[in-house]
């Protein structure tokens with residue numbers, strides 16, 4: 001986060017005149033090292049240099065917020081040049097707290113400077129960019145899935161669900177490719193995720209699918225984030241808390257059988273709609289929606305799906321809603337498998353957009369494409385003799401001389417410890433088993449022959465005809481692909497590929 005900014009401008013000729021009157025001024029402004037640079041320069045370049053340092057030190061003191069002489073003095077600051085010739089601050093009194101970004105420019109008789117101080121405490125975790133282990137995000141697969149689902153569900157609007165770091169895929173990367181795929185809005189779970197999206201520059205509608213505490217209504221309105229109204233009480237509290245000029249965007253949540261959040265009662269729903277219509281100057285009544293509990297199941301779950309549909313009709317059909325209010329019901333499963341969903345205004349899609357099967361293989365396959373691959377390079381390769389044990393607990397012992405590859409991915413990356421024994425894919429499409437325990441940051445594979453260090457291993461994804469999907473891993477772990485995906489750690493760099 002930015003701590004402070006400072007800008008300053010000086011007239012070069014005025015600085016020169018000052019020095020001609022008071023020659024000692026040069027040493028007041030410049031440190032000994034800077035003075036040496038000053039002495040080397042001749043004529044106009046000398047005055048440009050001095051005016052530049054003078055102005056920059058003024059700008060720094062403004063970024064700190066005090067002005068020169070109290071929190072920062074002239075000699076606390078020293079500049080030098082990078083190998084490319086750009087000026088840098090090599091010494092400043094707050095270098096443990098703030099990173100300083102500086103800029104100096106000369107035009108005619110003036111010099112302009114700017115200093116931006118970035119708070120290092122806000123860089124909460126190391127950025128991952130140099131690891132030989134990464135996630136690839138396929139922009140074309142995501143674009144295909146968006147267009148395919150929108151068409152299949154006859155949906156007018158496609159809302160991309162990007163809660164939980166975009167299902168572990170990486171929020172900035174997924175938002176970037178989803179915008180390119182022309183989605184119509186985003187949905188997240190929490191207020192902070194929504195605020196992050198606004199800071200990232202998203203101007204499309206953003207729904208907060210979870211309950212946002214009513215006393216945070218001002219933040220919702222200020223950032224134009226659409227709140228789900230889970231009850232009449234919530235709405236009244238939010239209206240009472242609202243003091244900002246912007247209208248609070250809302251979507252009524254109707255609980256037809258999911259049993260999580262939303263209004264279940266006819267009278268309460270009617271009163272909520274009336275309250276919204278009486279408060280048109282304070283709220284923007286955008287939508288009304290529900291969520292299915294069983295749309296991805298098989299067999300008897302169809303009955304529950306229909307029960308939820310029937311409750312929706314009973315509760316919502318009698319309401320006299322403004323024509324602009326959007327009705328939305330479908331998540332991935334209902335959009336992909338149920339054509340009797342009546343609300344074609346908008347679908348809210350996560351799993352299907354990421355291209356994993358929300359039914360975990362229970363329902364017939366749909367033509368979506370996986371967006372995510374997990375890859376890593378072999379960082380170490382060796383042959384061990386028969387009878388050698390590999391990894392913690394010595395749970396695996398070779399029975400013959402074996403080539404072993406070390407892959408820099410572990411359970412801290414979200415590749416679960418229980419995946420010992422699962423396969424990975426080699427570049428020629430062969431499968432290689434994970435041997436021994438998966439450790440925090442590394443795992444080991446048995447190679448059919450020697451492979452060079454740097455060989456790319458695919459842990460999730462497709463190589464030739466072979467494929468390992470999130471669903472395959474979820475099956476091994478007795479869970480659902482959502483849990484495997486959301487467990488993928490921010491420590492893995494994300495790369496957008498075509």
Ligand SMILES: *Cc1c(COP(=O)(O)O)cnc(C)c1O
Nearest residue numbers: 161209291331332348349350351
């Ligand atoms: C998470 C969520 C979705 C998206 O579900 P998918 O199965 O990933 O498509 C849609 N609606 C609500 C209310 C959700 O919480």
